[in-house]
Amino acid sequence: MNLACDLHSHSTVSDGTLTPTELVQRAHEMGVSVLALTDHDATEGLPEAAAEAKSLEMKFVPGIELSVTWSHQTVHIVGLGIDADNPVLNQGLMALREFRQWRGEEIARKLEKAGLPAPLAGAQKFARGQILSRTHFARYLVEQGRAKDVRQVFKRYLVRGKPGFVAGQWASLEDALDWIHAAGGIAVIAHPARYNFSATRLRQLITEFQELGGLGFEAISGSHSSDEEGRMLQLAQQFDLYISCGSDFHSPEQSYRELGALQPVPAGFHPLWHSEAWQQRIGTII
Ligand code: AMP
Ligand code: MN
Ligand code: MN
Ligand code: MN
Numbered sequence: 004m005n006l007a008c009d010l011h012s013h014s015t016v017s018d019g020t021l022t023p024t025e026l027v028q029r030a031h032e033m034g035v036s037v038l039a040l041t042d043h044d045a046t047e048g049l050p051e052a053a054a055e056a057k058s059l060e061m062k063f064v065p066g067i068e069l070s071v072t073w074s075h076q077t078v079h080i081v082g083l084g085i086d087a088d089n090p091v092l093n094q095g096l097m098a099l100r101e102f103r104q105w106r107g108e109e110i111a112r113k114l115e116k117a118g119l120p121a122p123l124a125g126a127q128k129f130a131r132g133q134i135l136s137r138t139h140f141a142r143y144l145v146e147q148g149r150a151k152d153v154r155q156v157f158k159r160y161l162v163r164g165k166p167g168f169v170a171g172q173w174a175s176l177e178d179a180l181d182w183i184h185a186a187g188g189i190a191v192i193a194h195p196a197r198y199n200f201s202a203t204r205l206r207q208l209i210t211e212f213q214e215l216g217g218l219g220f221e222a223i224s225g226s227h228s229s230d231e232e233g234r235m236l237q238l239a240q241q242f243d244l245y246i247s248c249g250s251d252f253h254s255p256e257q258s259y260r261e262l263g264a265l266q267p268v269p270a271g272f273h274p275l276w277h278s279e280a281w282q283q284r285i286g287t288i289i
Contacts, residue, residue, distance in 0.1 A: 007263045008276065010039040010064060011081055011193065011221065011249020015131065016048035017068075018138035020254035023052035026262075029255070031059045035263035037276075039064035039083055039249070044099045045134050046087035064285055067092075068193060069182070070099060070173035073208060076200070077171040079193035080212075081221065081247070082183035083275075084285035091185035095178060100134060102172055107135040109169045110161070117166035119144070137161050138253070153257055176208075180215040189280050191219030191247045195238070196231035209242050219275045223248035223268065225260030236272055245275040 013019030014026045021029060023040060030038045038061060040052045049065045056063035064083050071078045085092065111123035125143035126135060141156035150156045160167040174182070183190045192212055195205065209220070222235035223246060239246050246268045250260040268274040275281055 007033075007035045007265075008037040008248055008274075009035045009250050009252070009263045009265065010037070010066065010083060010191070010247050010275070011041050011068070011224070012038065012252045012262065013042055013068075014040060014048045014052070016045050016133050017042035018136040018253060020256070023048035024055045026252075027052050027055040027059065027061065027063070030262045031061055033261060033263045035061070037062040037064065038262075039066035039081075041066035041068040041081050041083075041249070043068050043134065043136060044070055044096055044103065046085070046092075046096070047133070049087050066188075067183075069095075069179045070103075070171065071176050071179045072171050072173040073176050073211075074200070074204060075170075076198060077173060078176070078198060078208065080176070080179045080183070080217075081191040081193045081219070081249070082179075082186065082188035083191060083219070083247075084281075085183060085186040085188035087186070089182075089186035092182045095174060095182040099174060103134060103136075106169050106171075107140075110137070110140060110167045113169065114140070114160065114167045117160075119147070119149070122167075140167065176211055177215055180212070180217055184216060187284055189219055189275065189278075189284065190215075190217040191221055191275070192217065192244075193221050193249075194224040194226045194251060195220060195222065195235050196224070196227050205238070206242075209238070209244070213242065213244070218245050218278060218280055219247040220244035221247045221249055222272075223265050225250035225252065225258065225265065229266075232266065236269065240272060245278045245281075246272050247275045 114122040126139040129139040141153040144156045220239040
């Protein structure tokens, strides 16, 4: 069976450029049959996306991508099959959003010091009242002609050692998994090859994640090269993790990969949707 599963994507509720409705419509056009919307630290897009998926008779998984600080670095944990009304999750999200707001002001202050005009208002214009992401600063700086694309803005301004860098103080790994589990979801380590960890450190992350009840590993990510994908698949197998796959789609103009443009999980590996947890929690939602 050709199951075009895309379990990682963004809308205008965080740093994507399509509304939840437009995102679901595009996924449908691209032949995706199971889609998860996983906005950064936000669930506001889920009802709209679910309604559109229903009208298109597409399977929809309510998700989130949580920002975590682990070993002095930002790690992203995707939660799939979450109940967006869960109070434990929402309490946690409030703390993340508070930090995000403070960090946005701090980034703006630093960029202003570096000679950039009105960075907070500029980024807010792109965020359109939704959560403020570094991507919004990047889009503003591109508009200002400071760099040719978003990727270059990150490299020049927003990463460690650059003028607009502010260290993350996000959730702990333990908190993030607690919130996801409280909301009935399944936790997945997002785009594992993207982190600047040594092999030993990445193994340590996986070990802690599994001790906390984490099950999924996004070995197949739109942001992975085929070499990285191969290595991550091996790692998942060694640790007996279930494989998740997601394009991490943000926008038709600037994305790693188109919606659903992913390799199928190769034979011999265990897709997340074969897990008991998926059958029990998500099998009934979609
Ligand atoms: P934030 O959660 O506000 O720190 O923003 C993180 C987001 O910025 C990620 O989800 C990506 O969408 C984007 N991002 C991070 N690093 C880069 C990069 N080097 N190039 C382009 N986009 C990036
Ligand atoms: Mn993003
Ligand atoms: Mn991410
Ligand atoms: Mn993402």
